[in-house]
Amino acid sequence: MLSAARLDSILSALPRLTIGLVGDLFLDRYLELQPVGETSIETGLVAHQVTRIRNFPGALGTVMNNLSALGVGLMLPTTVIGDDGHGFDLLREVRRLPVDPQNIICDPQRLTPTYTKPMQPVGDKVQELNRFDVRTRAPLSDNVQDLLCQRIEHTWQSSDGLIVLDQVNELGCGVVTDRVRDFLHELSKRNPQKLIYSDSRQRLRDFSFGVLKGNRAEIAGAVGIDPAADLSAFHTAAAQFAAKTKQPVFCTIGELGTLVATVDGKSTIVPAPQVTGPIDICGAGDSATSGIVTALLTGASPVEAAEFGNLIASITIQQLGTTGTATPAQIRDRWRSIQ
Template identity: 50%
Template sequence: MRYESLISREKLEHLLGQFSDLTIGVVGDLFLDRYLEIVPGVHELSVETQIEAYQVSTLRNAPGALGTVISNLAALNVGQIVPLTVLGDDGHGYDLRQQLSGLAVDTSFIVCDPHRLTPTYTKPLKQDAAGKWRELNRLDVRTRGPMSEETSRQICQRLKQVHTLADGLIVLDQVNEEDWGVVNGEVRRCLGQLFRSNPDKMIMIDSRQFLSRFDFGVLKGNGSEITRAAGLTSQSGQNANRAARKLSQRTGNTVYCTLGAEGMLVARAGQDDEKVPGYPSVGPVDTVGAGDSTTSGIVTSRLAGASEVEAAVVGNLVASVTVQQLETTGVADPAQVLSRWEQVSTQ
């Protein structure tokens, strides 16, 4: 495979140069990822319980879920990112806003609901005998129930404003329980109305469990998610093709099905499917957040003027950079993306 045949350097440079002119709305579940590094070799018992009290030396916060998409877009030098989500009126919400404050993010559309908890994944880390950090039991903080009608109403009201303001939207439906996340049934209906009012404005939808509920927009998921959304059971490569094609026919729009190291399948209604090969990675990889990197590369490129297939190429390229960043949710800036293109194009 001659990888330069997938996209030329000139086209890639042109696309990357357009990202700073974009305004992208991001809608969905925004989490705080909190990492607690436990001091190795220090043991202290709690006076009250006589159970060891772990001593934390370092605390790190990072935006998670929708925040991973935000971080990727910011690294790609997107001009303005406009999140629409729900946070609680609590310390975790404050810390999450602080993490966004250094990025090109307009937080004015975030809904604060004092009756909900800011979703937070607290991840204690402890070093093993070899000195490698290992994650202990994660502590999840989130409201286990649906949003109120008033909060849903506020989301839909602000969604119309963000849709008008932005060049395109990314929708991330992260929560597994139906109607417990930001993208509940009412918000889905609002999104559908907005899409039908302006079908030329891109809305990309990535839903972990409920992709089948969307009959509009550009759908994106991995092989398992796409196959399940199409009502097929087997996750073979052939069924992924069938599933992506079926969803594309349902929406009348492009479907992107990620296939890990194999690349991505692009299905378009009324056209032949196209498999876009992945860029090879040498050595160990960390695929956490790779899907969000892919999403960011696809959407920015499409909004900058790339074709559906060229956007898949850029999505694969961005992900091939981030998966090589171990034990962290990686991001890629334009210089890294271009450098990666040069690296693989000489192979």
Template identity: 50%
Template sequence: MLTTESIDQILTSIPARTIGLVGDLFLDRYLDIDAARNEPSVETGLIAYQVTRVRSYPGALGTVMNNLAALGVGRICPIAVIGDDGEGYELRQALSRMPALDQAGLVSAPDRRTPTYTKPMLEEAGRPPRELSRLDIKNRTPTPAALETAVIDHIERAWSQFDALIVLDQVSEVDCGVVTRRVRERIAELAARDPNKFVLADSREQIGKFRNVCVKPNADECKKAVSHPDTPDQDEEGLFTARCLELVRTGAVRAVFGTSGERGIYLARTTAPDGVEGRFVPAYPVSGPIDICGAGDSCSAGISCAMVAGQTYHDAAAFGNLVASITVQQIGTTGTASPAQVRQRWIDVGKFCS
């Protein structure tokens, strides 16, 4: 059970911990557009939007990194591939502002593009900014074998330094991102040899292909991973929990942290000697408007911080829920949670629940 003492233990332990990350590192670029300055293009007659400010942040794997830094992790070591391009330069600038970050594992590849989400934000008088159609830059060809080898080499060299490893497979196109089949298999081999190291994997399309690690799927990702027949007496929640249990029952993964929005996390894991059990770790109550952007990444950061501080799976899930309950209340931004915010939120939760 999560307590004030366990929260203090987590927050005071993690400045001495090193957490590694492997996966797809994106640039999130926001273009602030002033609608009052719009002008017609001389050449086409179309509206020429006038950008008044460019804001750049590390996205995807970078969102998890930002949450780890905000919580106070002492050393953060990402392993990723970015392009030798303007977006890559922009991304490195954004990363340089992040405390505790070691960029030694970033591989710069001249034949790959830096994955980028460009988000035009239209500002109109008397109205909140609204996002126009997003522009995406991604690599849609398979990751070259030489880059896979470079990523694997970085993982192998740094493995012993990591207190935990977070794996984020953001790219939907198979084997076109950082976490390819070869990379996934090597992580499985290393994790099998070192069962005490906590490894947490998150993947949009391939969660069912991870081995010897913990996984954090949502309902849609579970459905892609596990073939479970629909039955008349099971609702969506019942199917979700059944799929989480099935992921563990196969013996492929150590535990499942199944995220289920306001319900919280469905934690499924093996029991001695060969059983399987699951239970919901409830989310903490939130009032008012919410913004779920980045909530899953903040939850991953919270779970991993609790695990490297020696907490149980259950208490790690509860701490992940607590962190996410802070970030979802930060509207219009990809939120983070500081130690002070975590402690205050715990006090507020106690008042709300008493």
């Protein structure tokens, strides 16, 4: 178990950290609707009535929200968004966090990635209706990639470590292009001791450097196994990744916790705290990431880092209808409750 002394040492060090982030930054927009809509005179269709709009940084922003709640001193996001209304709203929310936004590139040729989520009351519950997705389904231009690599190098020099989030499935259409990934690899060669932690939905197998993290489906897709395969297959897959990168590998496996593979060929499952009642797993992997990275940067072992990430995820999944976060006080309370 994560000791009280180690937990305190991690939490007390967080305000001194500067963490760089590279990847896909989205706007999560929640539209709260009235229970009953009105009928449009023009179309005869139901016109949903929005009573409140809630905006949050999503994707890379979900990690940032979690790092902010933990009390991390400064974040340096490096990304590309659009020069549009969604981008304006996104930057307004980002600036509420302990963030230096100078390396966020606003490209007028692109749309700001946005998930719009209508939320309709149904009895005493809230139902999410069909989501509206906005983003540019085309590769980044060469000029923007040039600028992006320059900004990444600046972030690399100014931070204690990097989190890389490859969210977009279409090849070349997100921030983490082949060229950006190759550039990150070159940075890792310059300083192999500095943390680069990468989480990729579709291309985890293309990362041959740094600390890797995936969930069960992402690890399975990367090595070509059934996501429902026996856990022994995931022990083998994670160990193979660790042997390739010479760094720890983390595989989140839902309520079971996190599988950790290390460079010595060993792997273990770090159990998650058990929770009761309704849960919402949206953003659970990103909250685990925030815990794993901050713990590693403060000197924790991979197993301790996985325990810290599990603690945070066990708190965030109990926050319904939003992508949750966890504060140091909540983490201490959860840790005490499982002793």
